[in-house]
Amino acid sequence: MVRRKKDSDSNDNDKRPIHRKQSKKITNDDDEESSTRTPSGTLQVRNKMVRQLLYAKLKRSKSKSKLKERKARQQSDEPREEPKTIEKKRLRDETWVDENDQETLDDISNDELNNYFTRQADSTEPKLLLTSQEGFPTSFTNKFLKELARILPNTTYFQRRHHPIKRIIKKMNKLGYTDLLVVNEDHGKPCTLYISHLPEGPTMKFRLTNARLSKQLRSNRGKSCAKLTVRPEIILNNFNTRIGIRVGRLLAALFPHDPQYKGRHIITFHNQRDFVFFRHHMYLFKNEKKVALQELGPRFTLKLKSIQHGTFDALYGEYEWIHKPKHKMDTERTKFFL
Amino acid sequence: MTIRFNVLAGSESGIVKGIDTTNNGIYVIHKPAETYIDAVALLEWSLANNEIDYMQAFIATKKNNILRLKFADESIQQIGTINRSSPLRGLAYLDEDRFVTCSENGVLSIDRITKESLVSEIEANAGPDISRLRINPFNRTFLGTGGKENDLKIWSIAELMKNEKTKNKSVIFQAKNVRPNTVRLRMPVWVTDFQFIDERNRCLVVTGHHQIRLYDPQSNARRPVNEIEFEQYPIMSIALLHSSNNEHFIVGNTQGEMAQFDIKRLSSSAIVHKYKGVIGSIRSIDTHPTLPLIASASIDQYVRIHNADTYQQVSKFYLKSRLTSVLFSPHSISNREEQQEKNVETINKEIENDEVWSQFKRKLTKESSDKSSSKRFSFVFNHFHNLYAYSSTFSHITSDGNITMVDIGHKASSPRRAIAEAIVKFPNSDTYQSYFNVTTKKGDARLCSKIAGILAAKRTSDLIPLCHQLPLSHIDIEYEHRHEENEVLVRCICSTNYQTGVEMEAIVGATIAAVTIYDMCKALSKSIEIRNIRLIEKIGGKSSIPLK
Numbered sequence: 001m002v003r004r005k006k007d008s009d010s011n012d013n014d015k016r017p018i019h020r021k022q023s024k025k026i027t028n029d030d031d032e033e034s035s036t037r038t039p040s041g042t043l044q045v046r047n048k049m050v051r052q053l054l055y056a057k058l059k060r061s062k063s064k065s066k067l068k069e070r071k072a073r074q075q076s077d078e079p080r081e082e083p084k085t086i087e088k089k090r091l092r093d094e095t096w097v098d099e100n101d102q103e104t105l106d107d108i109s110n111d112e113l114n115n116y117f118t119r120q121a122d123s124t125e126p127k128l129l130l131t132s133q134e135g136f137p138t139s140f141t142n143k144f145l146k147e148l149a150r151i152l153p154n155t156t157y158f159q160r161r162h163h164p165i166k167r168i169i170k171k172m173n174k175l176g177y178t179d180l181l182v183v184n185e186d187h188g189k190p191c192t193l194y195i196s197h198l199p200e201g202p203t204m205k206f207r208l209t210n211a212r213l214s215k216q217l218r219s220n221r222g223k224s225c226a227k228l229t230v231r232p233e234i235i236l237n238n239f240n241t242r243i244g245i246r247v248g249r250l251l252a253a254l255f256p257h258d259p260q261y262k263g264r265h266i267i268t269f270h271n272q273r274d275f276v277f278f279r280h281h282m283y284l285f286k287n288e289k290k291v292a293l294q295e296l297g298p299r300f301t302l303k304l305k306s307i308q309h310g311t312f313d314a315l316y317g318e319y320e321w322i323h324k325p326k327h328k329m330d331t332e333r334t335k336f337f338l
Numbered sequence: 339m340t341i342r343f344n345v346l347a348g349s350e351s352g353i354v355k356g357i358d359t360t361n362n363g364i365y366v367i368h369k370p371a372e373t374y375i376d377a378v379a380l381l382e383w384s385l386a387n388n389e390i391d392y393m394q395a396f397i398a399t400k401k402n403n404i405l406r407l408k409f410a411d412e413s414i415q416q417i418g419t420i421n422r423s424s425p426l427r428g429l430a431y432l433d434e435d436r437f438v439t440c441s442e443n444g445v446l447s448i449d450r451i452t453k454e455s456l457v458s459e460i461e462a463n464a465g466p467d468i469s470r471l472r473i474n475p476f477n478r479t480f481l482g483t484g485g486k487e488n489d490l491k492i493w494s495i496a497e498l499m500k501n502e503k504t505k506n507k508s509v510i511f512q513a514k515n516v517r518p519n520t521v522r523l524r525m526p527v528w529v530t531d532f533q534f535i536d537e538r539n540r541c542l543v544v545t546g547h548h549q550i551r552l553y554d555p556q557s558n559a560r561r562p563v564n565e566i567e568f569e570q571y572p573i574m575s576i577a578l579l580h581s582s583n584n585e586h587f588i589v590g591n592t593q594g595e596m597a598q599f600d601i602k603r604l605s606s607s608a609i610v611h612k613y614k615g616v617i618g619s620i621r622s623i624d625t626h627p628t629l630p631l632i633a634s635a636s637i638d639q640y641v642r643i644h645n646a647d648t649y650q651q652v653s654k655f656y657l658k659s660r661l662t663s664v665l666f667s668p669h670s671i672s673n674r675e676e677q678q679e680k681n682v683e684t685i686n687k688e689i690e691n692d693e694v695w696s697q698f699k700r701k702l703t704k705e706s707s708d709k710s711s712s713k714r715f716s717f718v719f720n721h722f723h724n725l726y727a728y729s730s731t732f733s734h735i736t737s738d739g740n741i742t743m744v745d746i747g748h749k750a751s752s753p754r755r756a757i758a759e760a761i762v763k764f765p766n767s768d769t770y771q772s773y774f775n776v777t778t779k780k781g782d783a784r785l786c787s788k789i790a791g792i793l794a795a796k797r798t799s800d801l802i803p804l805c806h807q808l809p810l811s812h813i814d815i816e817y818e819h820r821h822e823e824n825e826v827l828v829r830c831i832c833s834t835n836y837q838t839g840v841e842m843e844a845i846v847g848a849t850i851a852a853v854t855i856y857d858m859c860k861a862l863s864k865s866i867e868i869r870n871i872r873l874i875e876k877i878g879g880k881s882s883i884p885l886k
Binding site: 094095101103104106107110242309315316317318319320321322323324326327328329 | 353570574594615617619637638639656658660
């Protein structure tokens, strides 16, 4: 009240009409000027309704002018600029794998998973063991684990109870398993995935987020997950750096060779900005020309946390790579590790 | 041919690479015919005239092949293969073409280089699961071994070489495991690496259970003199920081955490700095012989150079294979860009303004970005042995700088005597005469000071903080008058039959007797001086000083 009085006392002219005029002028005349000024910042219209009205007008005019510009650009013959996405601006560091670099290729091909990829006689088909963290998983994690066991070929689900992982690995080595998957949970949701390749390693730790069951997927129309009986096709996208290829090779080695394309199942590991998306699809051949994809589920997202040399040994194992936020690894937005 | 590189790194592929830290160049020095068959296990310097020869290095592979690398022409020469069932964990070059090696299964041997192969001269058993053998760089007649469930042993090479009989005596120090913990469980032993820190064989040991331990073979303790912990993961490597006069050391663990510690302040606050930037397990660390530079080789395939003064990462080099070992040589390498720039400037002096500006800018940015690189590398070949400082021991000061009273409980009593003296100088003959003839205001100064001196000597342990109480058997104060110089020499003689010496009692007695003379005579003159308080004789106990 006092303030309003003061205003009216000090100013001889009525202030509000002038403001309105000014704002109108600006919105009508000059697009550039209006774009630089915010209505609330410089004009200070005190009536909220008027202010909102003005702001809406300003926005409309802006979008109109933008549309005009865009149309003009489309009609002109100038070559189209490439959209600037973070992926396009990505910084390629020295670990980016060059296909001509024999030394790096040697390093990649001489890793612990070499037996699987060269299909040596002593390498057996992947045989996985899936288990949870110590104790008993909550219902959602339990369901998720069981779906995962259905999707991944040749997988056994093992009730962890209170067995230590190192002892499980010892037993698995005797029984000829090739990989151990451990899903940890937090607040009733799966949060971490360990993949340990046997018998020599490596062990990778991923953060697991956005886990969805098949039933929860809209495209699946509430159907529950059926056991995958065919060998699926595997797609690994955008694994480019040395660490990326190491992760890609570990993920690929979870699945058997020689996919049965007739089964139409695809499993994708899509890496985008260091997030690895797991998806399970099925081709739908609608007619001879049209093909559609149906997502079957489950789905989840992985983010690499660490790579450890050897089989699972969190305390005494040697780490090849750890994501260390405190060591200023994430300073650039356009820098990625995978 | 000039030397192209100053850091040498060995990898699991078997390739040895040289790094030029000045111009950020990487060169392949040695590449086996087939990679990934045999990994490089160790890199060690050679020896010339009992000092480290930075022109030659030895490469030991996992299959126990030993190669010699000459820096001058970058040539590789095969020396021979050591026949062992397990890989070598340590290699040290002795004089006269001999190596001392230790394999993982504990075969410690001295091998001689013959024309084509290596011949084992002496073999000894160092126990199972050896993880490292290192020679004492300050006194190359001693070496140490250690491993899993195989605590630190220090060996004398001379004893080892003598004959079969003395071989058992060649272990001059065998560490003892620390005491069981509070629930009486035995503490596991896992020595991963160690470093000798002086010529008296003091040794810093890092373990797989994240401890850093200091052993002192000179003391009677076989258990570690000092122990601290670093993080929660196995410590893989340790190196002394030569630029800090070997008073600091660097450790690295399996998580890629690298930290600098101070030997003199080994306590929980000993950590000087935790370095940033390493993201894989550190297999090996080496420091520059003179400059504050640290090279770390880790299995994330990078060699990183850190500056120990600014604590910043200077540069990193991607070597395309998991690394196992690194060596830092003192060779200085001229800055190639600067040279080129100089040449360019001399050839065409007329450069357009823009170019001058761009060059100027480039120079500015370069200088600001890597402060340490170009100019600090330009130094002359330096023998860092001269820099090793002899650190004498104080009986009242522990290795971490705290004070302590010496425990003399285990010592045997022995007759001891000490004599100390002090000189009281009178300014002129008048004052001296009045003192001598007892014409002072207060009375007989000599008698009074004698009693004061005896009383003071009896109460020495009350005055000196870490001095022991002891039963004095005799105290005497003597006077020697020097009439020409107008001075009195006060001499205090103390004797006892006890476990510790009486030199402090003698010094205190002499001092207080002299001070009492001053007090008695201060009415005559204020400028009487007390001079030359000193110990002149000490007899009995560990060390004796005869009468001067």
